[in-house]
Amino acid sequence: MEILGYAASVFIGILLGLIGGGGSILTVPVLVYLLGVDAFLATEYSLFIVGISSLAGSFSYFKKGLVNFKTAVIFGIPSVVSIFLTRHYLLPLIPDEVFRINSLTVTVTKDIVLLLVFAGLMVVSSYKMIRKSVEPVTGTVRSEKNNTILAAGQGCMVGMLTGLVGAGGGFMIIPALVGLLKTPMKVAVGTSLVIIAVNSLIGFFSSIDHVKIQWNVLGPVSAMAVVGIVIGSQLSDKINGAKLKPAFGWFILVMGIYIIIRELFL
Template sequence: MEIFGYIASVFIGISLGLIGGGGSILTVPVLVYLFGIEAFLATEYSLFIVGISSLVGSSSYFKKGLVDLKTAFVFGVPSIVSIFLTRNFLLPLIPDEVFRIGDFTVTKDLFLLLLFAGLMITASYKMIRKRIELKIETVHSENNNTPLAVAEGSVVGILTGLVGAGGGFMIIPALVNLLKIPMKVAIGTSLVIISLNSLIGFFSSMNHVKIEWNLLATITAIAIVGIIIGSQLSKKIDGKKLKPAFGWFILVMGIYIIIKELFF
């Protein structure tokens, strides 16, 4: 199954390069089901893979001037604080056996996988649903939506800390709708925020797990190749047109995880 895992790793990067998010949604299932890594460790690996890949991907947006550093700061700081607190204090509080219903036991790994599946289904809905997208000419809104951006940044940080997902599917709508940032700038800024969130989350909690660096480095390198491919494809393909198809794929994956973990 590992060969399929390496192939899937390319698509993690391609998704990040094309639409500025979504790749992290794939990472944990790939690690768990194709590489056989336990769920808790997979969330840790995911932070590193997504963080490094997003960092590389954001470099091309930096060169083009498509990163809003002020917004990255406003959104990123509360997100970073939340992910640090979640990885170091909230996650350790979750017991190995969360609860039991008769003979059925919900373990910590199962709980994280089900939480992740719920996040996937939510993400798929946001990608699939049709909505009117307005062309935004200015970077900043007349209204001050900074408090909302701070609040959403905190929520993204908690989710990133819990399930190892970068939260791009939440970050980009927040940047576009709340702060009125153009889509291409939102994608570049999102990659910067995702990279900071993920890498700080990884290094703040890496001492809690045993990491197989050779495997992690290999998967990350392949994902980086994917994000370079995705960044090049984004010049020719409108990522917004791919979102619905990717959303349906994520929906199927989320339902698969729930069925597999609860009934098989």
């Protein structure tokens, strides 16, 4: 199982490097089902794995001039604030035992709730990956100021999801960068990696004092993800990541449904 977990970590990195998101949605399931990490701790580990691998991948895009730091700030600051509030105030509100049905001897724990939320996120992200991408219309209906405000609002939503379940949120970031801020696709991928890196690492280090980190697990998985994202960033010049999205979307959909069935019925 550990070997499968490390191999999956490389795959996660490659996807992040190719399409600027999506791969991180697999991090928590890999940690939980292949490496035996409990769900709450997996969300914390995921922040570091996604953050450090995205940081490594962003260097390649930065050297090619494919990172827009102004856009990263517009999107990133609301995300960071939202992550901090979610990790420190929302997550602690979820009790270890959410509810129990005595007649059915069913107990729904915090871990199950987090995995179900994560599975729901996977289903939503799969839809966004499967559906045909629509190029932004050149004649904008909204003003640039309104688009900036909408992008900042999207950043808040991404931050909440990142803080809650440890996903990078690239599947939400890239459509916002392309559709609202009119960022070219390649630049959107590079900028997305910067935003994901900053969000995830700040989220990780802001709550590290509340969990016990097993670096013997986290270190090797992170290293494999970094190797993967370096490979993915190099392949991005030769492979059109957008063409991979629908196939990966179907895979994510199956995984999300599997998690829901496993946690509710098995």
